[in-house]
Amino acid sequence: xxxxxxxxxxxxxxxxxxxxxxxxxxxxxxxxxxxxxxxxxxxxxxxxxxxxxxxxxxxxxxxxxxxxxxxxxxxxxxxxxxxxxxxxxxxxxxxxxxxxxxxxxxxxxxxxxxxxxxxxxxxxxxxxxxxxxxxxxxxxxxxxxxxxxxxxxxxxxxxxxxxxxxxxxxxxxxxxxxxxxxxxxxxxxxxxxxxxxxxxxxxxxxxxxxxxxxxxxxxxxxxxxxxxxxxxxxxxxxxxxxxxxxxxxxxxxxxxxxxxxxxxxxxxxxxxxxxxxxxxxxxxxxxxxxxxxxxxxxxxxxxxxxxxxxxxxxxxxxxxxxxxxxxxxxxxxxxxxxxxxxxxxxxxxxxxxxxxxxxxxxxxxxxxxxxxxxxxxxxxxxxxxxxxxxxxxxxxxxxxxxxxxxxxxxxxxxxxxxxxxxxxxxxxxxxxxxxxxxxxxxxxxxxxxxxxxxxxxxxxxxxxxxxxxxxxxxxxxxxxxxxxx
Amino acid sequence: xxxxxxxxxxxxxxxxxxxxxxxxxxxxxxxxxxxxxxxxxxxxxxxxxxxxxxxxxxxxxxxxxxxxxxxxxxxxxxxxxxxxxxxxxxxxxxxxxxxxxxxxxxxxxxxxxxxxxxxxxxxxxxxxxxxxxxxxxxxxxxxxxxxxxxxxxxxxxxxxxxxxxxxxxxxxxxxxxxxxxxxxxxxxxxxxxxxxxxxxxxxxxxxxxxxxxxxxxxxxxxxxxxxxxxxxxxxxxxxxxxxxxxxxxxxxxxxxxxxxxxxxxxxxxxxxxxxxxxxxxxxxxxxxxxxxxxxxxxxxxxxxxxxxxxxxxxxxxxxxxxxxxxxxxxxxxxxxxxxxxxxxxxxxxxxxxxxxxxxxxxxxxxxxxxxxxxxxxxxxxxxxxxxxxxxxxxxxxxxxxxxxxxxxxxxxxxxxxxxxxxxxxxxxxxxxxxxxxxxxxxxxxxxxxxxxxxxxxxxxxxxxxxxxxxxxxxxxxxxxxxxxx
Numbered sequence: 001x002x003x004x005x006x007x008x009x010x011x012x013x014x015x016x017x018x019x020x021x022x023x024x025x026x027x028x029x030x031x032x033x034x035x036x037x038x039x040x041x042x043x044x045x046x047x048x049x050x051x052x053x054x055x056x057x058x059x060x061x062x063x064x065x066x067x068x069x070x071x072x073x074x075x076x077x078x079x080x081x082x083x084x085x086x087x088x089x090x091x092x093x094x095x096x097x098x099x100x101x102x103x104x105x106x107x108x109x110x111x112x113x114x115x116x117x118x119x120x121x122x123x124x125x126x127x128x129x130x131x132x133x134x135x136x137x138x139x140x141x142x143x144x145x146x147x148x149x150x151x152x153x154x155x156x157x158x159x160x161x162x163x164x165x166x167x168x169x170x171x172x173x174x175x176x177x178x179x180x181x182x183x184x185x186x187x188x189x190x191x192x193x194x195x196x197x198x199x200x201x202x203x204x205x206x207x208x209x210x211x212x213x214x215x216x217x218x219x220x221x222x223x224x225x226x227x228x229x230x231x232x233x234x235x236x237x238x239x240x241x242x243x244x245x246x247x248x249x250x251x252x253x254x255x256x257x258x259x260x261x262x263x264x265x266x267x268x269x270x271x272x273x274x275x276x277x278x279x280x281x282x283x284x285x286x287x288x289x290x291x292x293x294x295x296x297x298x299x300x301x302x303x304x305x306x307x308x309x310x311x312x313x314x315x316x317x318x319x320x321x322x323x324x325x326x327x328x329x330x331x332x333x334x335x336x337x338x339x340x341x342x343x344x345x346x347x348x349x350x351x352x353x354x355x356x357x358x359x360x361x362x363x364x365x366x367x368x369x370x371x372x373x374x375x376x377x378x379x380x381x382x383x384x385x386x387x388x389x390x391x392x393x394x395x396x397x398x399x400x401x402x403x404x405x406x407x408x409x410x411x412x413x414x415x416x417x418x419x420x421x422x423x424x425x426x427x428x429x430x431x432x433x434x435x436x437x438x439x440x441x442x443x444x445x446x447x448x449x450x451x452x453x454x455x456x457x458x459x460x461x462x463x464x465x466x467x468x469x470x471x472x473x474x475x476x477x478x479x480x481x482x483x484x485x
Numbered sequence: 486x487x488x489x490x491x492x493x494x495x496x497x498x499x500x501x502x503x504x505x506x507x508x509x510x511x512x513x514x515x516x517x518x519x520x521x522x523x524x525x526x527x528x529x530x531x532x533x534x535x536x537x538x539x540x541x542x543x544x545x546x547x548x549x550x551x552x553x554x555x556x557x558x559x560x561x562x563x564x565x566x567x568x569x570x571x572x573x574x575x576x577x578x579x580x581x582x583x584x585x586x587x588x589x590x591x592x593x594x595x596x597x598x599x600x601x602x603x604x605x606x607x608x609x610x611x612x613x614x615x616x617x618x619x620x621x622x623x624x625x626x627x628x629x630x631x632x633x634x635x636x637x638x639x640x641x642x643x644x645x646x647x648x649x650x651x652x653x654x655x656x657x658x659x660x661x662x663x664x665x666x667x668x669x670x671x672x673x674x675x676x677x678x679x680x681x682x683x684x685x686x687x688x689x690x691x692x693x694x695x696x697x698x699x700x701x702x703x704x705x706x707x708x709x710x711x712x713x714x715x716x717x718x719x720x721x722x723x724x725x726x727x728x729x730x731x732x733x734x735x736x737x738x739x740x741x742x743x744x745x746x747x748x749x750x751x752x753x754x755x756x757x758x759x760x761x762x763x764x765x766x767x768x769x770x771x772x773x774x775x776x777x778x779x780x781x782x783x784x785x786x787x788x789x790x791x792x793x794x795x796x797x798x799x800x801x802x803x804x805x806x807x808x809x810x811x812x813x814x815x816x817x818x819x820x821x822x823x824x825x826x827x828x829x830x831x832x833x834x835x836x837x838x839x840x841x842x843x844x845x846x847x848x849x850x851x852x853x854x855x856x857x858x859x860x861x862x863x864x865x866x867x868x869x870x871x872x873x874x875x876x877x878x879x880x881x882x883x884x885x886x887x888x889x890x891x892x893x894x895x896x897x898x899x900x901x902x903x904x905x906x907x908x909x910x911x912x913x914x915x916x917x918x919x920x921x922x923x924x925x926x927x928x929x930x931x932x933x934x935x936x937x938x939x940x941x942x943x944x945x946x947x948x949x950x951x952x953x954x955x956x957x958x959x960x961x962x963x964x965x966x967x968x969x970x
Binding site: 166169175178217248252253257261286289330331333335338437440460462 | 648649650651652653654656659660663664702704731733734735736737738739741742743745746770771772773774813814815816817818819820821823824829831850852854856922923924925926945946947948
């Protein structure tokens with residue numbers, strides 16, 4: 001019997017794949033494999049009706065495929081045929097992994113629950129065969145050259161995903177690649193969890209050196225795995241890397257919806273409150289956008305240290321310096337940051353004296369926020385910022401606007417100033433974020449792309465910029481606490 | 486002496502305008518006037534140095550301008566010259582309205598506070614002259630053909646703005662026109678409030694038939710107007726139309742920032758809590774995006790009734806039907822809506838029977854949310870939606886995705902279905918909203934523009950769609966309560 005690591009190595013890097021029943025309707029699998037550059041000689045389609053799908057030959061039945069050992073079997077048959085097909089396949093072939101694509105089982109009705117029970121009994125007889133699903137989209141692994149949509153990028157990254165919803169899993173990849181150009185190491189949509197559990201995937205990701213950030217969408221436990229709750233808790237406690245954890249079915253009403261989605265047993269709020277306290281989990285609200293925003297932030301932060309081959313240093317405090325475009329935004333930012341729990345040291349006494357020596361203002365403000373739109377292109381802007389970012393500041397947020405004339409000397413000097421301040425802040429292992437408001441405009445788009453290209457962290461709202469920082473801060477504090485204990 | 490209505494009619498429709506001291510640096514005023522089609526023969530520039538600015542002749546001094554009565558004087562001189570210039574002007578000319586553009590007064594230092602006191606004393610001597618500012622951007626009035634930026638649209642709308650921050654005022658107009666294609670009736674950035682107070686503008690807007698929605702950004706009261714608090718409260722109680730009210734300086738730290746921004750006296754949280762309870766105000770958090778999102782929603786809702794010449798009916802309850810693209814999003818939506826305080830009736834018993842008769846599903850869900858991506862293009866999709874939207878539903882939210890093939894019959898049928906359901910929902914005076922997630926994609930952009938064109942309400946997040954509905958609902962309930970009292 002293979003150990004867990006080897007089993008999952010196979011799941012994410014299968015050499016041979018069989019799809020049964022292959023048909024045009026699910027050809028997104030084939031398109032995904034093609035796009036990733038999977039060796040199509042090792043992709044076997046079984047179809048009772050078609051001779052070819054997407055130029056790939058189809059075999060008439062299980063008996064016709066010329067191999068006896070299969071790394072990954074994607075099973076997509078009507079639920080009424082599931083048990084017989086599974087029995088036949090396992091009797092005839094060695095299968096390492098099954099992806100039950102078929103939906104309409106435990107999430108649908110009593111009959112579906114019975115089907116899952118039967119699957120479980122069959123799998124018990126074949127301990128070398130593991131399975132994900134039913135009711136799931138399956139695996140994305142650019143290194144293993146597999147994906148279930150052609151739109152998933154072929155480049156690899158450092159994020160690991162495990163989701164109990166195929167569509168959220170897909171949208172997580174789609175939105176974060178197009179919005180923030182993020183890349184992933186591995187992703188899996190695991191559905192109703194008749195066999196493989198969250199805890200197993202998380203344990204594997206925890207030991208996977210390529211992955212430095214994990215995102216989870218969790219709905220509940222399968223009734224077939226009553227011990228998974230305890231086990232998951234143990235694994236979560238042992239996680240060495242940030243885990244962004246989004247839970248579906250948090251409300252009573254949401255729990256009844258979960259039943260019809262993955263047929264899972266949702267768990268109570270109190271239990272989760274305790275889990276969040278005792279593990280280094282980072283809780284995410286019920287929003288895929290929030291999950292993506294945090295992933296972007298934390299992933300960029302971690303990769304900065306990775307590139308420098310430095311140990312990760314998490315923010316020591318939550319004291320922000322806000323540098324502004326204009327006054328009104330500064331008031332809103334001050335309220336927003338303070339309401340969310342950040343601090344904004346006021347510059348007074350010696351600090352203010354020092355700042356006034358650099359630039360004696362006649363209008364605007366040298367307090368925090370800095371309200372100095374008139375001098376953003378001058379060297380004093382950098383000097384003031386540097387002087388203000390002493391040991392008392394952990395986070396610098398610059399709120400900026402699009403420029404109509406990006407060819408002007410003024411803009412170029414301003415942009416250079418931003419780069420200089422960013423480098424300075426990051427050299428001190430502090431966080432530098434840009435807030436650039438979102439609206440349809442060519443110049444905004446150009447500036448946004450410039451900033452992303454130059455590795456700036458860019459958000460379109462002060463609220464998200466602040467919340468994402470706080471998630472990172474909280475994770476660092478949790479790690480510290482866990483280390484001490 | 487003119488009454489308040491006539492005074493403000495002049496502010497928003499000035500026939501003659503003087504700018505002193507005109508210079509290249511503030512030529513955005515001239516560009517704004519030009520763009521709006523203001524009669525440039527009635528725009529008088531005074532400049533001691535330039536002969537012409539933007540092709541408009543400059544007069545050397547006050548003595549040189551050929552008119553004695555001026556509707557609007559934009560005063561932009563250094564603060565040290567402000568008092569003498571003002572005295573000279575008022576001695577020599579009749580001025581209806583002054584816009585003190587000059588900044589660096591009460592928000593800056595003690596000397597600035599003294600300048601504002603002197604202005605107040607001078608204005609007391611000239612009761613026919615009213616003023617906004619100092620430290621403000623001034624007036625936007627497309628019907629009056631004036632604006633301070635060329636980017637402000639020339640078309641008029643039904644929204645009235647009064648802001649204590651010039652930049653937020655500008656960004657409110659810029660962002661809401663580019664994001665949601667909104668239009669405005671009147672807008673004014675009023676700054677440090679040495680003369681004209683919030684209460685006066687609000688009173689005027691309340692009687693202005695063109696305005697059906699008012700947005701306010703408020704920071705605090707001028708120390709020169711100690712009775713304004715009481716007066717504003719009285720006016721707010723009497724408001725007949727929705728007032729979206731965003732307050733800067735809500736936190737203690739924010740209040741100290743307000744002092745350096747408009748030099749205003751911020752007010753306590755408790756007082757505002759009581760005001761929100763006793764007036765039909767709609768409270769907005771510290772975010773310009775949230776203000777814009779609500780404005781879009783409520784303005785579209787009100788204009789729907791305006792177009793039909795029907796009395797506005799506010800939502801009776803807060804029961805939502807969610808129609809989905811896919812399962813995972815449905816769980817998140819259910820949690821999100823329930824956490825925010827919306828209700829989602831579960832379809833069971835007779836209702837479920839009725840629905841199953843229309844379409845007996847094998848997979849997905851006929852409960853609420855509807856999880857039926859397979860049939861979105863079929864007529865049953867409309868029938869199911871109609872059957873579910875009985876008296877128990879106040880709000881229908883459809884979460885959708887971009888389509889790669891918008892030429893396909895499937896898409897066309899789906900889009901038609903959306904239009905049919907929308908019309909049905911709106912014919913029952915209920916609310917229909919689309920959630921279309923935001924990411925850079927050509928097809929998403931096309932679909933978004935189609936939907937906006939066809940008068941769909943479209944948001945990029947479930948959270949905002951729900952929050953905006955709740956604001957409308959709360960306003961309706963408040964109006965009801967006030968009417969009863």
